[in-house]
Each structure stands twice: as C-alpha cells, then as structure tokens.
Amino acid sequence: MINMHVSVLLKEVIEYLNPRPGENFIDCTINGGGHSLEIFKQIGPNGKILGIDWDSGVLEKLESKLDNKTKKSFILICDNYRNLKNIVGNNNFSPVHGILFDLGMSSWQLGASGRGFSFQKDEPLDMRYSENQTLTAKEIINQWPEEELIKIFGEYGEERRARAIAREIVFRRKRGVVESTTDLVEIVRGAIPARQRFGRIHFATRIFQALRLATNEELENLSKGLEAATDVLAAGGRMAVISFHSLEDRIVKNFLREKAREKKLEILTKKPIVPDWREAQENPRSRSAKLRAAIKL
Ligand SMILES: C[S@@+](CC[C@H](N)C(=O)[O-])C[C@H]1O[C@@H](n2cnc3c(N)ncnc32)[C@H](O)[C@@H]1O
Numbered sequence: 001m002i003n004m005h006v007s008v009l010l011k012e013v014i015e016y017l018n019p020r021p022g023e024n025f026i027d028c029t030i031n032g033g034g035h036s037l038e039i040f041k042q043i044g045p046n047g048k049i050l051g052i053d054w055d056s057g058v059l060e061k062l063e064s065k066l067d068n069k070t071k072k073s074f075i076l077i078c079d080n081y082r083n084l085k086n087i088v089g090n091n092n093f094s095p096v097h098g099i100l101f102d103l104g105m106s107s108w109q110l111g112a113s114g115r116g117f118s119f120q121k122d123e124p125l126d127m128r129y130s131e132n133q134t135l136t137a138k139e140i141i142n143q144w145p146e147e148e149l150i151k152i153f154g155e156y157g158e159e160r161r162a163r164a165i166a167r168e169i170v171f172r173r174k175r176g177v178v179e180s181t182t183d184l185v186e187i188v189r190g191a192i193p194a195r196q197r198f199g200r201i202h203f204a205t206r207i208f209q210a211l212r213l214a215t216n217e218e219l220e221n222l223s224k225g226l227e228a229a230t231d232v233l234a235a236g237g238r239m240a241v242i243s244f245h246s247l248e249d250r251i252v253k254n255f256l257r258e259k260a261r262e263k264k265l266e267i268l269t270k271k272p273i274v275p276d277w278r279e280a281q282e283n284p285r286s287r288s289a290k291l292r293a294a295i296k297l
Contacts, residue, residue: 004107004108004280005031005032005106005107005108006107006283006285006286007032007034007035008102008242008275008279008283008285008289009242009273009279009286009289009291010034010035010038010288011273012273012291013035013038013039013100013102013240013242013291014038014039014042014075014121015213016240016268016269016273016291016293017039017096017098017100017238017240018238018282019039019042019043019047019097019273020042020043021043021044021046021047022046022047022095023041023043023047023091023097023098023108023214024043024048024050024094024095024096024097025039025043025045025047025048025049025050025087025096025097025098025099025100025102026049026050026051026052026084026088026093026096026098026099026100026232027049027050027051027099027102027229028052028081028084028099028100028101028225028229029052029053029081029100029101029102029103030049030052030053030058030059030062030076031053031055031058031062031102031106032058032061032062032065032106032108033051033062033065033066033074035100035102036049036051036074037152039071039098039100040073040074042071044070045069045073045175047073048073048074048075048093049073049074049075050075050087050088050091050093050245051074051075051076051077052076052077052078052079052081052084052087053076053078054078054079054080054081054129054130054216055078055109055129055130056078056130056131057113057171058106058108058109059076059078059105060110061064061227062076063076070209072080075091075093077091078130080130080221080226081101081221081228081230082220082221082225083223083227084225084228084229084232085231085232088232094232094234095234095236095237096232096233096234096237097233097234097236097237098233098237098238098239098240099193099227099229099232099233099237099238099239099240100239100240100241100242101222101226101229101240101241102242103218103222103240103241103242103243103244103248104218104244104248105117105129105212107285109129115127115128116137116180116181117212118181118197118208119181119184119185119202119205119208120202121181122181122182123178123180123181124138124179124180124181125138125141125178125180125181125183125184125211126138126181127211127212127215127216128215128216129196129216130170131212133215133216133223133243135215136215137211137212137214137215138178138179138208139211140152140214140215141169141173141184141211142173142177142178146166146167146169148228149162149166149169149170150162150163150166150209152210152213152214153165153166153210155297156209156210156211156213156214156219156247157206157207157209157210158206158246158247159206159207159210160296161191161192161196164191164192165187165188165191165192165207167191168187168188168190168191169184169187169191169272171174178191181208184204184207185204188203188204188207189203189204197264197274203225209245213247218248218250219247221249222248222251222252223251223255226239226241226251226252226255227255230259230264230265230296233296234296234297236295236296237295237296238268238293238294238296239293239294239295239296240291240292240293241291241292242290242291243289243290243292244288244290245288249272249290250271252292253272253288253292256292256294259294260294263296263297264296264297265294265295265296266295266297267292267293267294268293268294268295269291269292269293269294272290272291272292273290273291273292273293274289274290274291275276275287275289282290
C-alpha cells in the first residue's frame with residue numbers, strides 16, 4: 001500500500017480550480033491522474049485534459065488505466081512542464097481554463113521506481129524523473145567539484161553541515177565510485193556528529209532533497225513552468241500549485257505576488273491551504289503540502 005499514490009488536497013484543488021462542464025484543463029504533473037480524473041468528473045464528457053508528465057513510465061501506467069471513452073478526452077504528453085508553451089501550441093490546446101501543478105514525486109517513484117529517491121532503500125544513485133535526462137545523482141556525487149556540492153547542499157537542502165558532508169564525499173570518492181543510496185547515507189552518517197544521527201527527521205533527508213532538486217533542476221523548472229502557465233491561461237482561468245517544501249513554496253508565493261502586482265493574476269489564497277487533521281493523519285505525505293491558487297486577470 002505504501003507505493004499507492006494518494007492525491008493530496010483533492011477536494012481543495014477542485015474548489016479552487018472550479019472546473020465546469022466543457023472546460024479545458026492542464027495537469028502539468030499528471031502521474032496516476034488522481035487530480036485529473038476528479039477534474040474530468042466536472043468537465044466531461046465535452047471538456048478536455050492535457051496531461052503532462054516527465055516520466056514516461058507513469059504515463060504508460062495511466063494510459064492503461066483509462067477506459068476508452070475517457071481516453072478520448074485526455075491528451076497525454078511526456079515532457080518537462082517548463083516547455084508548457086510549446087506543448088500547448090503543438091497540441092492546439094485552447095482556451096485553457098485551469099492549470100494544476102502537484103510538485104515533486106509520487107509515492108510510487110519514491111518507494112518502487114528503483115531510482116534512488118529514498119534514503120531508506122538500497123538503490124543506484126539515479127534520481128531522474130525522465131530516462132532522457134543525462135545528468136544523474138551519481139554523476140553529481142562522484143564528479144562535481146566540492147564547492148558545487150557545498151552550494152547545492154546549502155541552497156537546495158538548507159543543510160547546516162553542507163561543508164563537512166561535501167568534504168567527506170570528496171574524500172570517500174577518491175577510494176572508489178559512490179554507487180548507491182546506502183553508500184551515500186553512510187558517508188553522510190560519517191560526516192555529522194553522533195547526536196545528529198537520531199533527530200526528528202532522518203539525517204540524510206536534506207542531502208537527498210538537494211540531490212533530487214539538482215539532478216532534475218526542479219526549482220528552475222518550477223519558475224519557468226509558472227511563467228508559461230500564466231501566459232497560456234485564458235482570462236478568468238485558474239492556476240493551482242501544491243508544493244511540498246519551503247523552497248518550492250517560496251518560489252510560488254513570490255511569483256504569485258509579483259504577478260498580482262503586475263495585475264496579471266489575482267491571488268485566491270491569502271494564506272496557503274494545508275491539509276486538515278484527518279488528511280494529515282491518513283496520508284503522512286500530505287503533511288508538508290501547501291496549496292496556492294490564483295486567477296488570470
Ligand atoms: C506528486 S506527483 C503528481 C500526482 C498526481 N497529481 C496525482 O494525483 O496522481 C508529481 C509528478 O510530477 C512529475 N514531474 C516532476 N517534475 C516534472 C516536470 N518538470 N515536468 C513534468 N512532470 C514532472 C513526476 O514525474 C510525478 O509523476
């Protein structure tokens with residue numbers, strides 16, 4: 001069950017996107033289609049969904065799950081959502097009434113994809129969403145200069161021990177290639193004081209987050225995706241973004257504020273919407289989720 005992805009803030013996403021019969025929606029991170037199928041209940045059968053995911057594997061799974069009738073209303077595209085403008089243009093998808101971003105990875109990618117997203121598993125250091133990407137976490141760990149490692153651990157992981165951990169990695173990789181998540185966890189363990197090994201969050205959490213963000217250029221994707229989404233939305237169209245950590249949420253918050261100042265968007269969520277206690281209890285993955293939404297002016 002741990003690998004079954006449960007869509008986060010589903011009711012709230014529908015409330016803020018407010019899909020109506022016959023409208024067109026874009027799901028920039030469609031994965032298993034949890035949010036999209038719920039949107040489709042409101043817009044179908046005449047409305048359409050343009051579903052994007054960078055991971056071809058999750059799209060294949062979704063396609064095999066959709067019945068033939070529903071399939072006709074879904075356009076599924078394997079691409080990075082930072083290319084949203086081209087994707088929309090190439091598919092003549094217009095007008096766009098709503099856009100959703102549900103950031104990061106799914107439970108399946110974390111738990112069962114075998115790509116090294118989790119520090120709790122012994123897997124190769126990969127961390128790519130798409131097999132078309134060339135950069136892997138292994139390359140970063142084994143080849144990037146120490147200063148670059150310090151930078152990503154500090155900026156993307158907000159890791160206080162960035163310097164010590166980078167130094168330990170550079171020392172250890174001289175003795176042989178760092179191959180697996182377990183190798184990396186052991187290196188991090190060796191670089192931090194003993195008392196930090198038993199904190200509330202696992203001591204490798206921040207390093208794994210930093211590596212995933214760097215491997216996939218996630219924060220750059222997000223900034224570019226938000227900009228493109230604002231451009232392709234029709235006037236009166238809505239955008240909703242679910243983020244899972246403070247770096248993402250800060251980008252979303254600042255972006256929406258800037259566009260509100262420019263009178264391009266009106267913010268619908270003064271404060272981010274978070275899961276209620278019931279959802280937080282039932283789906284631990286939802287606990288860090290924050291939803292922000294806006295309407296195109
Ligand atoms: C949290 S899951 C989405 C779950 C989905 N909303 C649901 O309810 O089933 C995030 C998805 O975004 C995809 N993803 C991450 N970065 C992406 C990017 N830059 N472009 C397109 N898809 C991306 C991942 O492959 C993953 O499938």
